Amino acid sequence: MKVLKLIWKNSMRHKLRTSLTIFGIAIAVIAFGFLRTVVTAWYAGVEASAANRLVTRNSVSFIFPLPYAYRDRIARIPGVETVSFANWFGGVYIDKNRFFARMAVDAGTILDAYPEFRVSPEQFDAFLKERNACIVGADLARQYGFKIGDIIPMDGDIYPGKWEFVVRAIYQPRDEKIDGTQFFFHWTYLNERMRAEMPGRAGEVGWYIIKIADPADAASISGQIDEMFVNSRAETKTETEAAFQQSFIQGTSLIINLFNFISFVIIGIIMLVLGNTMIMSARERTKEYAVLKTLGFSGQHIVGLIAGESMIISVLAGGLGLLLTYPVVGAFSLVVPKSWFPVFYIEPSTIVLAGTAALLVGIAAAFFPIQRALRTTIVDGLRFVG
Amino acid sequence: MKIPFKYIFRSLFTRRLTTAITIVGVALVVFVFVAVLMMANGITQTLVATGSDDNVLIARKAANGEISSIITNDTYGVIAALPQVARDADGKSLITGDLVVIINLEKIGTEGGMSNVTVRGVSTPVFQLRPQTKIVEGRMFSEGAREVIVGSSIARRFEGAQVGNTIRFGGDNWLIVGMFDTGGNGFNSEMWGDVRQLQSAFSREGAYSTVTFHLGSPDQLDAVKAEFERDNRLQEFEVKTEQQFFADLSEFMSIFLSALGIFITSFFSVGAMIGAMITMYAAVANRTVEIGTLRALGFRRRSVLAAFLIESLIISLTGAAIGLFLASFLGFLQVSTLNFGSFSELEFSFALSAEIISAAVVFSLFMGFVGGFLPSIRAARLNIVNALRSA
Numbered sequence: 001m002k003v004l005k006l007i008w009k010n011s012m013r014h015k016l017r018t019s020l021t022i023f024g025i026a027i028a029v030i031a032f033g034f035l036r037t038v039v040t041a042w043y044a045g046v047e048a049s050a051a052n053r054l055v056t057r058n059s060v061s062f063i064f065p066l067p068y069a070y071r072d073r074i075a076r077i078p079g080v081e082t083v084s085f086a087n088w089f090g091g092v093y094i095d096k097n098r099f100f101a102r103m104a105v106d107a108g109t110i111l112d113a114y115p116e117f118r119v120s121p122e123q124f125d126a127f128l129k130e131r132n133a134c135i136v137g138a139d140l141a142r143q144y145g146f147k148i149g150d151i152i153p154m155d156g157d158i159y160p161g162k163w164e165f166v167v168r169a170i171y172q173p174r175d176e177k178i179d180g181t182q183f184f185f186h187w188t189y190l191n192e193r194m195r196a197e198m199p200g201r202a203g204e205v206g207w208y209i210i211k212i213a214d215p216a217d218a219a220s221i222s223g224q225i226d227e228m229f230v231n232s233r234a235e236t237k238t239e240t241e242a243a244f245q246q247s248f249i250q251g252t253s254l255i256i257n258l259f260n261f262i263s264f265v266i267i268g269i270i271m272l273v274l275g276n277t278m279i280m281s282a283r284e285r286t287k288e289y290a291v292l293k294t295l296g297f298s299g300q301h302i303v304g305l306i307a308g309e310s311m312i313i314s315v316l317a318g319g320l321g322l323l324l325t326y327p328v329v330g331a332f333s334l335v336v337p338k339s340w341f342p343v344f345y346i347e348p349s350t351i352v353l354a355g356t357a358a359l360l361v362g363i364a365a366a367f368f369p370i371q372r373a374l375r376t377t378i379v380d381g382l383r384f385v386g
Numbered sequence: 387m388k389i390p391f392k393y394i395f396r397s398l399f400t401r402r403l404t405t406a407i408t409i410v411g412v413a414l415v416v417f418v419f420v421a422v423l424m425m426a427n428g429i430t431q432t433l434v435a436t437g438s439d440d441n442v443l444i445a446r447k448a449a450n451g452e453i454s455s456i457i458t459n460d461t462y463g464v465i466a467a468l469p470q471v472a473r474d475a476d477g478k479s480l481i482t483g484d485l486v487v488i489i490n491l492e493k494i495g496t497e498g499g500m501s502n503v504t505v506r507g508v509s510t511p512v513f514q515l516r517p518q519t520k521i522v523e524g525r526m527f528s529e530g531a532r533e534v535i536v537g538s539s540i541a542r543r544f545e546g547a548q549v550g551n552t553i554r555f556g557g558d559n560w561l562i563v564g565m566f567d568t569g570g571n572g573f574n575s576e577m578w579g580d581v582r583q584l585q586s587a588f589s590r591e592g593a594y595s596t597v598t599f600h601l602g603s604p605d606q607l608d609a610v611k612a613e614f615e616r617d618n619r620l621q622e623f624e625v626k627t628e629q630q631f632f633a634d635l636s637e638f639m640s641i642f643l644s645a646l647g648i649f650i651t652s653f654f655s656v657g658a659m660i661g662a663m664i665t666m667y668a669a670v671a672n673r674t675v676e677i678g679t680l681r682a683l684g685f686r687r688r689s690v691l692a693a694f695l696i697e698s699l700i701i702s703l704t705g706a707a708i709g710l711f712l713a714s715f716l717g718f719l720q721v722s723t724l725n726f727g728s729f730s731e732l733e734f735s736f737a738l739s740a741e742i743i744s745a746a747v748v749f750s751l752f753m754g755f756v757g758g759f760l761p762s763i764r765a766a767r768l769n770i771v772n773a774l775r776s777a
Binding site for chain 2: 016017020021023024025027028030031032034035038059060061062063064090091092096155156157158160200232233235247250251252253254255258262265266268269270272273275276277279280
């Protein structure tokens with residue numbers, strides 16, 4: 001174990017340089033971890049999808065509605081447990097920067113379809129009893145200071161006019177993976193008003209949410225639903241919730257690729273910084289390596305010394321960086337409005353990726369110095385002058 | 387007395403490998419920094435070029451983008467009657483009511499996947515209102531027919547979106563009879579059809595998304611805005627120049643990309659700064675005797691400080707030059723993404739600007755300064771006798 005002691009002493013020889021290297025790499029690891037967290041947050045919708053939920057929407061695109069009449073026909077398909085539905089309300093709350101998801105939903109079935117939204121029975125009853133009651137997510141309530149009984153005014157765009165909602169319930173997301181910034185109100189309230197003001201738009205549903213008994217039936221039930229409405233005015237496209245969420249992300253594949261590219265650049269920089277330091281240290285010790293070789297130590301020992309020093313630095317730096325990533329991500333989610341990144345946490349895969357990267361970089365950065373050390377003959381080494 | 391620039395410059399070549407590595411590090415940071423800013427700028431430029439400032443676009447005030455704006459026929463009538471609406475030589479009003487919807491199409495290529503494409507129902511004056519739009523293949527759609535024309539970007543990027551194909555939507559088959567090009571603005575990523583046909587296909591008779599008309603002269607804008615405030619029937623609607631409206635659609639995306647890009651780049655630029663610092667410390671350590679000699683010759687401490695600082699700045703400026711050079715090639719790339727503002731596909735090019743270049747230069751100078759500062763101080767504070775002795 002003298003070798004380990006030697007490696008450690010070698011690293012500590014130039015305390016300033018070693019600590020600068022560790023610090024520099026740690027910062028880069030934080031940047032890497034943060035970036036990966038942003039990418040995984042992008043996929044949050046897909047991650048939160050349930051295998052036993054299907055989404056049926058208008059096959060032309062998401063912005064076209066489906067008739068309310070489809071509901072009963074879908075419910076009759078064997079294997080379907082619950083049929084719920086929602087409309088995207090949109091609109092503006094105070095100003096366009098205050099964005100959060102606003103939807104009109106089928107009050108009776110929505111919590112059945114989404115058990116991950118937890119609402120206390122008393123609050124839910126209160127919500128059911130009032131026409132213009134709404135349910136807000138706990139994170140949303142915290143962000144805007146909504147309390148039970150507050151009146152929330154909105155300016156509709158897709159459904160024009162001035163609207164007012166009363167907060168009667170607050171839902172708690174089941175865990176950190178679930179979006180806690182959503183806003184729901186009664187579809188019947190929306191429909192009532194459309195019937196009165198724009199009768200041509202009554203009976204419109206944005207999309208259906210179908211809870212099925214057995215996830216294995218997903219493909220066949222999807223097919224059956226779409227079959228039912230082929231050649232009608234509103235043809236449907238039914239898919240698993242995960243596929244539905246995925247379709248929103250597909251359009252932004254360019255940006256995700258950009259982020260992945262930047263991740264690689266960060267790794268590259270880490271490698272450069274560490275490589276730079278290792279080259280310098282190895283060069284300084286050329287004479288010493290020559291002496292070691294004279295004493296009888298083989299090339300293998302030299303490799304071990306250099307690689308060992310490189311790995312110690314990269315592992316320490318990686319560990320430090322990962323530890324510090326948590327407060328950075330925490331600070332970011334405090335500063336940025338929750339409704340922009342409703343789900344923002346560090347996934348295990350990010351930790352594994354960063355850790356592996358640190359190890360690999362530790363090995364790679366030692367490559368050139370090792371090559372040089374092995375190739376230099378003893379005589380040249382002893383002769384070496386800085 | 388100042389240390390000769392030649393000395394500073396040639397010192398850089400003594401430690402070639404480590405200097406080169408440091409330069410590459412800085413170049414990488416600058417490349418990413420510039421690339422992200424070019425992307426944000428590209429999106430903004432494309433959308434700014436989409437409208438003219440002598441056209442006026444009216445949308446519902448609360449609307450988030452064109453697809454969620456609704457303007458009924460009655461309101462259209464009120465707008466069309468405004469005195470500021472320009473007329474062409476034949477006395478026809480230069481006004482178009484647009485119906486904007488989104489359809490899903492499959493992207494061409496290995497990645498594939500679906501994306502949203504804007505379909506815009508327009509009226510015949512549209513080519514006079516948007517003169518940059520030219521039909522480059524096929525012909526214009528005929529009124530009364532289920533025909534559409536596609537922007538060149540859509541024809542390039544989506545399956546089945548080429549001239550001669552039919553696309554199915556709105557319960558019917560639509561024939562693509564022509565392709566248009568606008569010289570690279572937002573309309574390139576759209577499909578256009580006859581507004582009446584689209585209204586009936588989507589059961590939106592009597593409603594438009596937005597209304598656009600040509601102003602007699604740009605200074606009539608204020609008069610139009612005043613009219614909208616005065617008239618009760620127009621209270622819920624907002625007037626902007628066409629250019630302003632589309633530029634605003636790019637705001638979210640642009641800010642999002644710039645903010646994220648700058649935040650991340652600042653972070654890992656620290657890595658590059660550390661790299662520069664390590665290199666400079668090593669340079670000082672290796673040239674201790676040299677520094678002692680310079681001081682013995684009579685050069686002042688501050689000259690030594692300046693010399694090392696300038697060395698560091700040269701390293702970072704070279705890195706910046708390389709990074710900028712490589713990033714400029716991105717300008718040849720045309721890419722496409724979903725624009726959050728309009729919820730549909732937008733093709734754009736990475737666009738370099740004077741501001742981006744100067745930001746990159748300032749950024750790299752900052753990196754060089756911070757990286758080189760402490761080592762330079764150390765060099766300046768060396769004691770002459772100890773330095774000369776340390777050989």
